Amino acid sequence: MSENMHRRRHLTTFQVIILGFAGVILLGSAILMLPVSSTKGSVTSFHDALFTATSAVCVTGLAVRDTGSYWSAFGQTVILILIQVGGLGVVTVASAVTILSGKKISLMQRSTMQDAISAPQVGGIVRLTRFILKGTFLIELCGAFLLLPVFCHDYGAKGIWMSVFHSISAFCNAGFDILGTSENTFPSLTGYTGNIMVNVVIMFLIIIGGIGFLTWEDICTNRGKLKRYRMQSKVIFATTLIFIVLPAIFFFFSDFQELSAGRRFLASLFQAITPRTAGFNTENLSNMTEVSKAVMILLMLVGGSPGSTAGGMKTTTFAVLILNAAATFRSREEVSVFGRRINNTVIKNAATIGMMYLVLFLCGGFIISVQNGIPLLDSLFEAASAVGTVGLTLGVTPELHLASRYVLIILMYLGRVGGLTLIYAVLSKKNAGNAKLPLEKITVG
Amino acid sequence: MSENMHRRRHLTTFQVIILGFAGVILLGSAILMLPVSSTKGSVTSFHDALFTATSAVCVTGLAVRDTGSYWSAFGQTVILILIQVGGLGVVTVASAVTILSGKKISLMQRSTMQDAISAPQVGGIVRLTRFILKGTFLIELCGAFLLLPVFCHDYGAKGIWMSVFHSISAFCNAGFDILGTSENTFPSLTGYTGNIMVNVVIMFLIIIGGIGFLTWEDICTNRGKLKRYRMQSKVIFATTLIFIVLPAIFFFFSDFQELSAGRRFLASLFQAITPRTAGFNTENLSNMTEVSKAVMILLMLVGGSPGSTAGGMKTTTFAVLILNAAATFRSREEVSVFGRRINNTVIKNAATIGMMYLVLFLCGGFIISVQNGIPLLDSLFEAASAVGTVGLTLGVTPELHLASRYVLIILMYLGRVGGLTLIYAVLSKKNAGNAKLPLEKITVG
């Protein structure tokens, strides 16, 4: 019976997460449709508004309208708010509002919050929420201050808005930029390839946003005592490091041959960090080799860490699958890492999530390629970018057919809300008998 | 202690399988190097002989030398013997020799045999070996007789050799053909696109060879009583059917637009069956759309059924991963199908095998693309073809750099011997303490 109650609670909290995201997206779309949101002062079509709002709330960064030139200051502010809400998570924001307004947070809210950020226990949720909010704003503020000199030098007073926007966009792994003009749309950070300050600040914001709220908490609690860190935090550190260093080295030797060694190092490092899952780019990605594009697709699918502003199947999922393979090869029955065992259910979930991201990515890419007659690699890149909520593109987004745009909208939503959250909510009612069926052998491989 | 003994036995049998395959490959290479093996009567380089022997023993069908025009009748016979040995499995052949020579089969041989064909128990292995041998030769004989009229009409007396060769090559899912001439190399079956007899016979041989020896036994034992079939056989029937019908429909609508409806149907069906993992083609695959090529890559990776002449990660592996995903989505703790539960260890192994094939396929494809400067999709196609022991190619095999050919040799070997077999053999010595470490939560997805 206690298990049943547990399930009913899950069902409700997951439904809250899903409906919360959907509600914010629809509200955002409605506001973005208003004439005041565009620079031209005309009504934006529902399709474009929905795409933009979904991209913002799901912190993806794919855009059918250039953010810098199409949307007005008001529209950009709406987008920034959507990014901030989407980055923190709808539930965290709702809890924050309750806490800040002085009301008591309900048990229901506590457990929803726990599921939303994958916290290990319900206790201390209020403290954790405060911690997340304080941390987020502090880091975003630091980022904005550090970007201020560069943008104020280039844009004058408007540079303040620029700094705030890009700091938040980077920390939330959103990848939206407002550097576009009507002559030069969708530039991302290509104008700042060689600017060390912009590169370093943005990279740090991306990484800090992408390692997850619980990992911060572990860092703040345990500081130098690495042994006392959660196993999950250690796994996140290891995978994050590997997935930055290896691709950076690869890109350094295979791409950007026309740049000087220093700028090439910077460009390689930035393009290694951004696919998981920030979505800024400082170089034109279309010029990269096919293999580099494929490596980026893999990085986009892996994504960031759980309970963070980043998307993708998550570093921990990938790590668990690798650890499982290592355990099989060493013919160990139990999968373990850093002196801790990993549950079989976790491994099965990881396999499911990996499978789901692969299926969504491949189906999406195939549909987009067939429908628009564009090269398969570009379509797969676009699909991986959407389902991983990355926002990088080889330049095809604004030219896609309407149906393909809706494919991207669905991929972004599923990618952000997390497949499991969605599916548990929809299907877990059916959870029926645990009656043990007879076991039968089946050969694999 | 009994577990230790079990492990030692496993270690030995797996080593026997690996070394057996390697030994046959090296012996075959040596014979193929002899002047008598080539039509020109000159010594063949070790690289080319090794590639051809590996491709034959691993029943892949990739070729750096056109089988029909480069190799003499003697060389072709050697290749055919290698195919037959590789298709049945080195261990099955060794057991067969023992049994046929009237000697008593040792316990060691029995258990090796059991591992080699993934039989459920050691008992009845002799009976099973006889059954496999009889079945194989009977079906290959039927196939050859049915092909006789066509090939004798086109080639006269040489048609008998043609029929035997292609019947064995199809049943063993080898994909080698001897239809090439010095003017028209590597034709595969493109000369018989519209020939219903050749198409149907070859398709049946491929399917029967690819569903696995144990599945035949199930069919012969239980015939119409579907309920009494092994769960594994049912899974194999279901996946085989799905992976033939769906791709055939897709190819029918996306490719071969220039053919008449009837021939288009035949071409679509043939090209849907051949990637798993026969390797013949009746149409020029380079003319297919990019998405169709990608679908073929997926089919090649999935491959045939366990304990068969086919390669790939196996239909059952894929089915177990899909079933696991379905169970997660329905929040069931146990994975089940056809009224039977599937063990957690099986699911973890399936995840490992899936991961391993993906990693080998991606690494191989990336290396080939970078080294030879050919399009990524073509390289990935080539790598999937090698690791799935399929033998389809977009025409790049003979032009590859030497290093890339060795990459293909390694992929073919690992793909055929089966990753787990290899790795258990090499690493299982290390299998150490089962001391239970503390369990710790980790969030995935």
Ligand SMILES: [K+]
């Ligand atoms: K993003």
Ligand SMILES: [K+]
């Ligand atoms: K083959």
